Amino acid sequence: MRNVRAKKSLGQHFLTDLSIAERIAHTLDDFKHLPVLEVGPGMGMLTQYLLEMGLDLTVVELDRESVNYLEASFPQLHGRIIGEDFLKMDLKKLYGDAPFCVIGNYPYNISTQIFFKVLDYRDQVVCCSGMLQREVAQRIAEPPGSKTYGILSVLLQAWYDIEYLFTVDEHVFNPPPKVKSGVVRLKRNDVTDLGVDERMFKRVVKAAFGQRRKTLRNSLKPFFMAQPTVMERDVFRQRPERLGVEDFIALTRLAMEQPPSVT
Numbered sequence: 001m002r003n004v005r006a007k008k009s010l011g012q013h014f015l016t017d018l019s020i021a022e023r024i025a026h027t028l029d030d031f032k033h034l035p036v037l038e039v040g041p042g043m044g045m046l047t048q049y050l051l052e053m054g055l056d057l058t059v060v061e062l063d064r065e066s067v068n069y070l071e072a073s074f075p076q077l078h079g080r081i082i083g084e085d086f087l088k089m090d091l092k093k094l095y096g097d098a099p100f101c102v103i104g105n106y107p108y109n110i111s112t113q114i115f116f117k118v119l120d121y122r123d124q125v126v127c128c129s130g131m132l133q134r135e136v137a138q139r140i141a142e143p144p145g146s147k148t149y150g151i152l153s154v155l156l157q158a159w160y161d162i163e164y165l166f167t168v169d170e171h172v173f174n175p176p177p178k179v180k181s182g183v184v185r186l187k188r189n190d191v192t193d194l195g196v197d198e199r200m201f202k203r204v205v206k207a208a209f210g211q212r213r214k215t216l217r218n219s220l221k222p223f224f225m226a227q228p229t230v231m232e233r234d235v236f237r238q239r240p241e242r243l244g245v246e247d248f249i250a251l252t253r254l255a256m257e258q259p260p261s262v263t
Contacts, residue, residue: 003043003069015045015105015131017172024105025049027129027165027185031101034126037094039086039104039114042066044073046105051076058094060086087113091121104130108177111136112152122159122188129185134167137182144244151209155202158194158245160186196252204252208240215239216251223255230254 003014015021024046028036035056041047043066050057051074060082061067067083074081082089087110091100102125106114111132118128131137139148140156141164156162168181194201204220211219217236224230235247243251 013108013173013175013177014042015168015172016174017168018045020131020168020172021045021105022049023166024103024129024131024183025053027183028053028055028101028103028127031127035095035098035100037091037100037102039102039130040107041070042105043069046103047074047077050103058082060084060089062086087117091124095124097124099124099126101126102128102130106130106132108133108179115140115152115156118186119155119159126188127186128160129165129183131168131181131183133177134180134182137164137184140164140186141184144242144247146241149241150212151205154205154209154245154248156186158201158249159189159191161189162186194249194252196249197256200256201248201252204255205240205248208243208248208251212240216243220251220255224258226259 026049028050032053032055035058036050038047038050038057038059041059041061042063047057047059047070057077058080059070059077061070062083062085064083067081070077070081082094102118104114114132115128118125135148136152138146139150139153141162142149142153163185165183165185168183170176170178170180173181204223207223208216208219215237216239217231219240220236221228221231230236235243235251
């Protein structure tokens with residue numbers, strides 16, 4: 001069967017290096033006992049190694065041409081190829097409340113959205129690994145103080161221990177992307193409750209990084225209009241990229257203490 005044509009509209013860049021695909025597959029070595037959902041398998045470069053590992057594998061692929069290729073090339077996946085948009089899927093219909101892993105060579109144009117989706121299912125997604133553009137991979141894994149540290153960093157690091165594993169050059173893809181790629185692995189940590197309202201936590205984090213060049217005294221001012229003296233504390237003289245998860249939790253707790261009409 002002929003190869004699948006990479007579609008720019010779907011952010012497709014097919015990996016051609018078998019050794020890299022194998023390395024990505026083995027990021028799940030500690031989780032072989034769990035079912036695995038592969039996102040965007042394309043022509044199955046990664047899929048073949050996941051199957052060789054004997055994993056309980058299901059794949060989700062939006063591209064109809066890729067689905068046809070996978071059905072012809074991997075008969076062992078019969079009934080386990082879902083031709084849908086991962087971002088629109090109700091994963092509880094697939095796994096119920098059971099734990100599972102997510103892996104993929106993620107489409108570059110929706111990689112950030114994919115990780116926000118994983119966050120929505122954090123109580124079930126025990127491990128999430130895979131490849132995406134290096135800038136986003138670094139942003140996810142970077143500690144406070146980095147220029148790439150941001151909203152996604154804080155929200156994911158609140159619930160996951162994250163490792164940036166290795167960088168992948170452009171020339172091992174067809175077609176080659178204009179940027180380098182990075183492979184990351186997220187492992188669910190032991191946090192079950194942040195101790196604050198999660199919606200407020202997200203609001204505070206997003207507001208802080210919405211004006212990341214300004215100090216928190218400016219970006220978080222709307223949360224403390226009723227008690228402006230609160231913002232005399234040292235933390236409000238910082239820029240958001242200097243703060244860790246626990247710092248944002250503390251700020252959220254302060255915001256929650258304000259009159260309801262303000263927050």
